[in-house]
Amino acid sequence: MATTAKTARKSVPAGDVTEGKNAGDGALASAADRVSESILQGIRSGSFVPGQHLLEPDLTRRLGISRGSLREALKHLAAAGIVTLNRFRGAYISTLDRKSVLDLLDTLEPLARLGARLAAENCGTDAQRKRMQVAAANIDAATKERNRGLYLDRRRQFYDAMIDIGGNMELARAMPLSRTDLFRAQVETIQTERQRMLHASGYAKITKAIVENDPVAADKAVKKHFDGTRKTINELPPHAFPTLEI
Amino acid sequence: MATTAKTARKSVPAGDVTEGKNAGDGALASAADRVSESILQGIRSGSFVPGQHLLEPDLTRRLGISRGSLREALKHLAAAGIVTLNRFRGAYISTLDRKSVLDLLDTLEPLARLGARLAAENCGTDAQRKRMQVAAANIDAATKERNRGLYLDRRRQFYDAMIDIGGNMELARAMPLSRTDLFRAQVETIQTERQRMLHASGYAKITKAIVENDPVAADKAVKKHFDGTRKTINELPPHAFPTLEI
DNA sequence: CACACGAAATCGTCGAACGATATTGACGGA
């Protein structure tokens, strides 16, 4: 229906469709959406670091969009907790202290467990099983490559696959995955190799339970995964969590 | 000046930091936030019904804000699933079918249980206990009054109190409470008196467990509350869930 | 060296404009 996209002039109002867009009503990508995704991608890849000041004139120039669209995107990201807006002082990439990270884990865990249970119940076709296994293998490969941006992308794809297969779209909307990307970006550079590997192995266990249609095991695997993450967070040195002055 | 009140463009840019966005209504928030809250309030009170078409020119006139701010708010509400944006066709108040409602309940339940557990663990002062009891009593009163708008407002205040006391602010961000308001608005007019009363009594049980610092009982009370809600949803006639054409 | 003052930078909001698309209604032909 909305797949016309015959006109491809320059600077047209968002004439392209986004198929794999996460969390949404399957709408088209507006300029603001593209900006949001660009900033999120920048956080995952490391070109934006927590605490960084985002200047409107700079971003509008680099992204080639108007200030209105940029502000729309920043507003959206602020609502998601990715950036912090300070009145008349600008937008900053949010920083998470240890308590916020642990709170975030507490919040994300029950949702992830629900998602894993649903995926385990609904993983019926070979295509679905394949998708989960590929997603898990991709995470593993990115971990071994020590490519943080790639790892965060694929971790996101893993959750997307799980939620897709589970079939509960409300879950996709509620899961604070972008905010999790933020804290992953903060800690990924600091945790030890062993912690990194241990964490990555968790996805394989979750995947195994899902493709075997074992919701109880999937739930348990996610729980263990989060317990391990909490342990890692508690073991991190204080300097992993910048004190947010201001 | 007989044309419009354009001279009133005093551009009142709030006066405080906007990090606490659920700081109530008030004119302290940004223009877009005020519009969002106004639309949400309209949904709760019934002046906006699911499926209703939102015209930009009409809203800008009625709310006295610019089109840019309105669009910002609509974008925000669309991200939260409250309104649906159709390219070149406008914004509509979202409608939820039965599956979406059940999915939403599945998603909300573990978060609400977490919130109740945390509140039960952290409810230490008399002020906190008082706040929970007042919130529960207010819900009860609104239910007995058969005032839907008031009920939805106070239900929201109940959850806010619970989350506040629990002390996990990530939870506040993740809980799809506004979307729940949407389905409550859809359902509240149709369910039977018995269902309504039964539902309201659940808040009292949750409150009791919280003030008695019994996390296990609080978790259990929320679970029962949601089980009852699911039962109600499944008993509703099909016409409670509009087929979303367009 | 401390403090006041003004310029620069930045943000929040508004209004107008242009292009693009969906909807609608009129018109003509089979």
Added chain:
DNA sequence: TCCGTCAATATCGTTCGACGATTTCGTGTG
């Protein structure tokens, strides 16, 4: 009469320029 085609209208998505408000910072003065 019915149906397809085409133009007019309504509405949306985006951009640009402008103004007021506020913070920040450099500079001059005591």
